[in-house]
Amino acid sequence: xxxxxxxxxxxxxxxxxxxxxxxxxxxxxxxxxxxxxxxxxxxxxxxxxxxxxxxxxxxxxxxxxxxxxxxxxxxxxxxxxxxxxxxxxxxxxxxxxxxxxxxxxxxxxxxxxxxxxxxxxxxxxxxxxxxxxxxxxxxxxxxxxxxxxxxxxxxxxxxxxxxxxxxxxxxxxxxxxxxxxxxxxxxxxxxxxxxxxxxxxxxxxxxxxxxxxxxxxxxxxxxxxxxxxxxxxxxxxxxxxxxxxxxxxxxxxxxxxxxxxxxxxxxxxxxxxxxxxxxxxxxxxxxx
Numbered sequence: 001x002x003x004x005x006x007x008x009x010x011x012x013x014x015x016x017x018x019x020x021x022x023x024x025x026x027x028x029x030x031x032x033x034x035x036x037x038x039x040x041x042x043x044x045x046x047x048x049x050x051x052x053x054x055x056x057x058x059x060x061x062x063x064x065x066x067x068x069x070x071x072x073x074x075x076x077x078x079x080x081x082x083x084x085x086x087x088x089x090x091x092x093x094x095x096x097x098x099x100x101x102x103x104x105x106x107x108x109x110x111x112x113x114x115x116x117x118x119x120x121x122x123x124x125x126x127x128x129x130x131x132x133x134x135x136x137x138x139x140x141x142x143x144x145x146x147x148x149x150x151x152x153x154x155x156x157x158x159x160x161x162x163x164x165x166x167x168x169x170x171x172x173x174x175x176x177x178x179x180x181x182x183x184x185x186x187x188x189x190x191x192x193x194x195x196x197x198x199x200x201x202x203x204x205x206x207x208x209x210x211x212x213x214x215x216x217x218x219x220x221x222x223x224x225x226x227x228x229x230x231x232x233x234x235x236x237x238x239x240x241x242x243x244x245x246x247x248x249x250x251x252x253x254x255x256x257x258x259x260x261x262x263x264x265x266x267x268x269x270x271x272x273x274x275x276x277x278x279x280x281x282x283x284x285x286x287x288x
Contacts, residue, residue, distance in 0.1 A: 001284065004259050005045050008277045009054060011266055012042040015274050016058070023073070024066040029274040033085030033132075040092040041278040044285060047099045055099075062092070063102045071108050078115065083123075083138035084131075086116050090145040098148070106149070113145050117154060125165035127190045130182055131223075136166060136189040143197050162197040166190060173211050176227055183223040183275075188234025195237035203241040213250035215257045222271040229258040229276070232283035255283050 016038040018028035026035035039058055046055035074080060074089075081089075090113055097103040120135050120142070127136050139158050146154035173187040195203045213235070216227050232254040239247035258280040265272035 036088045087138040087141035159197045185231040191234035200241040226279040228254040229279040236286045
């Protein structure tokens, strides 16, 4: 796995260094949200491998005064990257503080978190909403951030909303194989949220007995390239909740299928390099 992450680091550093947009920090990776999780991926992978050069480079960039401008942009444009990119931003800033100890922007980031909470409160709380407007991913990251910030009210609020709106309808895992090519597994996101907000026992009771756990082979659109990586997130949560071997085996198979994409696709920035290996790293880190 170490060699895989070393290869990923090359892609992450290259992607976040691109000048695809006019943002002062998050200007690579084609778009703002991908640049946010590109920086997150570089930070995480450099930390994992004790790669001091890349860790110092990305940390200095994220700790610079330019971050104030990025946060100001979010506050001045309340619909920008709501909720998807902002959820990733919470993840990034939490891990920056945990890894480096830098928390100078913590209170400003909390304001972004509360804006995200308000957006979810006033939007459709439905686990079947696809892609960028999906509130499930946002709730997961909001819960993680609120736990880090010791915002117990928001932690409880996420649990309440999960219980009220995200236990049903149960998303079918079979949707992952449909032709429209979601970049997320909606089943995995629902599973991940229940595990995060409500705990292992609640997820164990919620899971059904029979699923098709095989790798999705027909990656029919560019947006479908990360489907196996995101499925792995749900499988890992199910394994932690049940200790059943089938979930761990499915997780391992899906992570490997995602890793196997890299030699084939790594030079394709648009379809792959700016986002897919970041999703794969996320799945790897769940077991590390």
